[in-house]
Amino acid sequence: MRRLVVFAAIVLAGVSLSAQNWPAFRGTNAAGVADGRPTAVKWNAPANENVAWKTPVPGVAVSSPIVWGNRVFVSTAVSSDPKQGIRTGLYGDVEPLNDASTHAWRLLAIDKNTGKVLWDKVAHEGVPKTKRHPKSSQASPTPVTDGRHVIVSFGSEGLYAYDMDGRPLWTQDLGVLNAGWFFDPDYEWGVGSSPIIYKNLVIVQCDIQRHSFVAAFDVDTGKQVWRTERDEIPSWSTPTIFESSGKAELVTQATKFIRGYDPMTGKELWKLSGNSEITIPTPIVGPGVVVITNGYRGVQPIFAVKPGASGDITLKDAQTKSDFIAWSMNRGGPYIPTPLIYGDQLYVLQIGGVLASYRVSTGERVYQERLGGTGGAFSASPVAADGKIYCVSEDGDVFVVKAGPTYELLAKNAIGEVVMATPAVSDGLLIFRGLHNVYAIKAP
Secondary structure, three states: OHHHHHHHHHHHHHHHHHOOOEOOOOOHHHOOEOOOOOOOOOOEOOOOEOEEEEEEOOOOOOOOOEEEOOEEEEEEEEEOOOOOOOOOOOOOOOOOEOOOOOEEEEEEEEEOOOOOEEEEEEEEEEOOOOOEOOOOOOOOOOOEEOOOEEEEEOHHHOEEEEEOOOOEEEEEOOOOOOOEOOOOOOOEOOOOOOOEEEOOEEEEEEOOOOOEEEEEEEOOOOOEEEEEEEOOOOOOOOOEEEEEOOEEEEEEOOOOOEEEEOOOOOOEEEEEOOOOOOOOOOOEEEOOEEEEEOOOOOOOOEEEEOOOOOEEOOOOOOOOOOOOEEEEEOOOOOOOOOOEEEOOEEEEEOOOOEEEEEEOOOOOEEEEEEHHHOOOOOOOOOEEEOOEEEEEOOOOEEEEEEOOOOOOEEEEEEOOOOOOOOOEEEOOEEEEEOOOEEEEEOOO
């Protein structure tokens, strides 16, 4: 019997190790890339063409799916008011939605092969402590997993840890996180930054109206390991780990400063000013640089920062590079979608549907094209697999672009419902989280 138990454990471990994991927002370290298996070029979800499965998920959420082994995890916030939804499109309103109905904040595990819901856990119930942006939700941060824990942030409603079978492990109260329009604290828009896991730490970036901070908690116990106060106004960017030559930097972006920290201690290593307001995209790691972008009004910067910086590395008036900045530009950064590095190119998707490509090494622009002549809005970040770039509009149209120096649109496919969340890719499956359902799209 003991031998059978050991054998079963080895088999289960092998299944998990052989599967292609997508453990956080945009996958491993937010790279957004999952090569190695063929992925679909064409499908039609409303007609059930190349759909492996479709699973309803209640509530309103813009958080992305994550994958570990044969499990897909999604979070949601279910309002008791059935009229609640999301307002899509291009608009400049700042008025928040105040849904004062009772909510249930939930985390679900779905079988990756069949779409069956394996478990559905309620983390918290109550009335939301803050309002939300009409394009956002009360469950916007994406969960993260290391294969032993699943961590989900519900902002003001807390940080929660579960094991892979849905057993609750610990909870952390992060306080009331009022992230919104900095000109008027009453305009609460809700949090968007997702937790990340680095070694034994869960790290959260909480930039709010007052008393912003970045903090790390022990992944096993939830005990706070360090907390660093930040002189910042609200931001919605997820932090990134930048590793080079055996050293790691925790890179955060916000309006006043882009900053690098020691991820084990929270000590600030460097800072860089010159960003725009309302920072959303996540920093992404390329060959020898971490690329930080933003695209709100005034300035839309792209910075390629080298490892090992210290102190204030802000560029002087006419500078575009320095000892620690490989290259930079003041225009071209995206507003909401996080860019993508695939091969030797940086792909930047604007909220209005313009896709631009740059050389990662120099910042030279390769091309700029509008996706299929679309006039829609794009909030989901692009991802790449099998030589293709996938760009998802809020209307649920997925534009498949051939990766490379020449723009080529391969297909435009329908999901059939609003899509705000960035898709996941695992073992050739494209996993889309719509406003009402999760879809797995397979290659024919």
